[in-house]
Amino acid sequence: MIKNPITKIFSESLQVQKLEHSIAQNEKKLSIKGTVGSSFAFIIYSIFKSLKRSIFLIFSDKEEATYFLNDIETIDENLNILFFPSGGREPYNDDNISTYNLLQRTEVLNYLYANEFEESIIITYNDAIIEKILLANELSKLTLDINLKQQISLDYINSKLFELNFQKQDFVSEPGDFSVRGGIVDVFSFSNERPYRIEFFGDEISRIRTFDTNTQLSESSHSSIKITSNIQSSYNIQGRDNIINILQDSTIIFTKNLELLLSNINNNFQLSIQNFDTITDKHNILPPDILYSSPDDVLDSINKFRLIEFDSIKHKSTDQIEFSFIPQPSFNRSFKILIDNLNTNSSKGYTNYICCTSKQQEIRLNEIFNDSESDVNYKTLIMPLSSGFIDNENRLACYTDHQIFERYHKFRFKKRYFNKRAISLKQINKLSKGDYITHIDHGIGIFGGLQKIEVDGKIQEAIKLIYGERDILYLSIHSLYKISKYNGKEGKSPRIYKLGSKAWALLKQKTKSRVKEIAYDLIKLYAERKRRKGFRYSTDTFLQTELEASFIYEDTDDQIKVTREIKSDMESDQPMDRLVCGDVGFGKTEVAIRAAFKAVDNNKQVVILVPTTILAFQHYKTFTSRLKEFPISIDYLNRFRSSKE
Structure with missing residues (x-):
């Protein structure tokens, strides 16, 4: 794997090394200030690699935590990174439980209990700390271990799954489901993102595989698995603790704002008391102090570890380390301003990196700079960071392409257990x-x-x-x-x-014959079109590349493919005949805008025909908004406009 040049700069940073030294000296409380954008992810990465100790990060909310998760996974996807979300429910309220959150929480617990001595980065946020987790011995009671070649009856597994509150279904489609068909048991555990298919030969397990719920096709094979029940389905299990107390003793805890964390914990804990008091039948329901963490519980737990507050408004620690980061400047989509800024940075000895979300964006960016006829000092990396920054200490400017073009940047979770389903x-x-x-x-x-x-x-x-x-x-x-x-x-x-009956076979045969006739007519038509010469459009110009790069959303794979094919058609001297199909909201209009712009860029006029009056005005507004930065005249025509207009 090619070493990331930015991680190398951070590993050699004097301030990062000072922070690492302070942590290694076992100073109980530290604070750091001045981190900006994705710079914090590089700091954490350097500490993790240098000290080889687990890191537990508590952010203010889920959005902050998820952006950081994406940044750290972008830097190095091979790290042991775990995301611990909230249970997705109010205390003593089973409404709106997030099944995916339960999967992730269970995954984290299984990992921590099974890998006590392995370093990892665990990312969480304030609301996720409130609900206590099951201790290892209680979790084992909700877990069924299955091994290849194990002697076990299908009837036993069937009854055990009922005991663990799994629901028997015709087909499994979500965690908590299981089905039995002959000598095959399908079960969707709360500890894995794919369901398992367990095959029996008599009373011996002959094969264990995961499978796709959509296609029912088997995927990877396993020699042993853990089938875990819903860890939040019961309020009467006593063996619980907050997650901080099960961390390795050498774990380093980072929290953005300790006071805010304790305040949120207190609000949630008070809410748990209120909700508990409204329950009329408290049979088999434990009180809040057993199920939920109080501020004092959390503070006592945190104080056992190396605590580092980052970017907190108030700092109580005696040792504070300041970084000299500033945010990426705004360029208002102006490449002249961007080029001037990059060259100014270079003249001051700064190294410029532009982090692109994809290879396509990197190509577009390079084409724009090449067409600008200016010498630009920069390097590109395919690294979709959430936010750019400037590091004055190390003379580093790290910009993101989505901020340059003012595009949306969405964080991405790893693949969820559900997917697109056809006839499934x-x-x-x-x-x-x-x-x-x-x-x-x-x-x-x-x-x-x-x-x-x-x-x-x-x-x-x-x-x-x-x-x-x-x-x-x-x-x-x-x-x-x-x-x-x-x-x-x-x-x-x-x-x-x-x-x-022969009717269906005859119908298919008749349809095939009709299809052949249509195919013959089409071949004849296209042969005639092939003989004719059309207008050959020029290759993409600077303006075309800038237009496509300024799209506020990230292009889908289909958009990239179709745009490339349409432009290839236009740049050929053969008459173009192409139909673009797609559901509402899948980006067809953007593809049409790019094709229309290419025609205008070649001194052509473009007419967009739509079926209704309302659509004409809607497309007029869309085209006007999208092309407002470019020297193009746009207007619309419908039955309500006068001849003069």
Whole structure:
């Protein structure tokens, strides 16, 4: 892996080394001031690499914590980084529980208990500290260990999952679900982002794999797994403590504002007392001091560790280390101002780095500077940091492209357990009996629901499809790819044929013949178009590149692909014929704006045709707003405008 040049600068920084020395000298309380933007992530990275001790960071809120998480993962994705969110619920209130947050909390606990001596960076925020976590012995009671070749009966696992409050479903789709089909158990643990598929050969576990809930296809294999129940489902488990008390003794704790942290803890603790008092039946419900942390509990726990406050308004520590960072300046999308700033930095001995969100943005940025016909002193890195900064001590300017172009920058969580679903379990669960389904081999049938059938002496789940003359087809859930929901003329029911009928085969054959006719006509048409010559547009200019780079959102992969293909069409001398399809909000208008701008940049006029009067005005406003910084005249025409206008 290529060493990040910015991390090298930070590792050699005198102030960072001073901070590392102070921590190593076991000074109980320190404070640091003057960190700006993503500079704090580089400081933490240097400390972690140098001292080889675990770091526990408490931010004011989830947004701050998540931006830092993205920064530190961007710097080095191979670090042991854990994110500990709040449970997502109010004390003694089970509404709005975040299943994904439970997954992450459980993942952190399992990691900490299983890797007592391994260094890690744990990121959290004030609201996540309030709810106490289960101690290792209590967590083990909610966990079922499964190993390959283990002798265990399927009936035992079935009853154990019920005991752990897992819900039996036809298909698993979210944590807490499990299903049994013949000699296969699917279970979605709260400690893994993919569900497990456990296969039996008699009473021996023959295979353990994760699988995709959408496609039902198996993925990676495992020799052992832990199936963990919902760690927040019960209010009557006593073995709890706040997460700080289970950290390694050598852990370094960073908190942005200790007073604010304790204030938030106190507010939440008082709320837990109020909510507890409103409960009429307190049977099997423990009081707040068992389930939730008080300010004194948290403060006592923190005081056992090396505490470092960063950027706090008030500092109580005797030792304070100040950094000389300043925020990235605003350039108002002006490349002249940016170029002047970069060259001024260079003349003062500063090294300029521009961190780009993607390779595409890096290429655009370089093209703009190359077309500017000015000597610019800078280097680019593909490193999507949240915020740029200038380090006056080390003469370093680290800018982000999204701030230069005033684009939105979104933090990204690692891949969640849910995903896009085509004709999959989600759609099947939404289907009602009587809906029409198309089977690729047998044609249109009627959905008859999910049923359990016996296959080779084993009970399995299957999809029931009803055909003409009461014929029935049972389809295995592993053959979902063969069916799709029927789409036809609204209000007109399709004809249902019996199984084995030649009607469906004849219909498919007739359709293929018709498709061939259409294909022939298209080939003939395109052969004629191929002979003709159209206008060849020039390659992208400085203005085109600047327009695309200034898009306030990050381009999707589809937008990049389609934009590239459209411009390739325009730069060819063949007449262009392209259809862009996509759902509402997927960025089609931006692609159209770029194509229209390219035409105008080649001294052409552009007409945008839309189906309604309202859309004409909406597109006028969109184009005007997007192209206001460029020398282009834009107007609109509809039936409400006079001839003079």
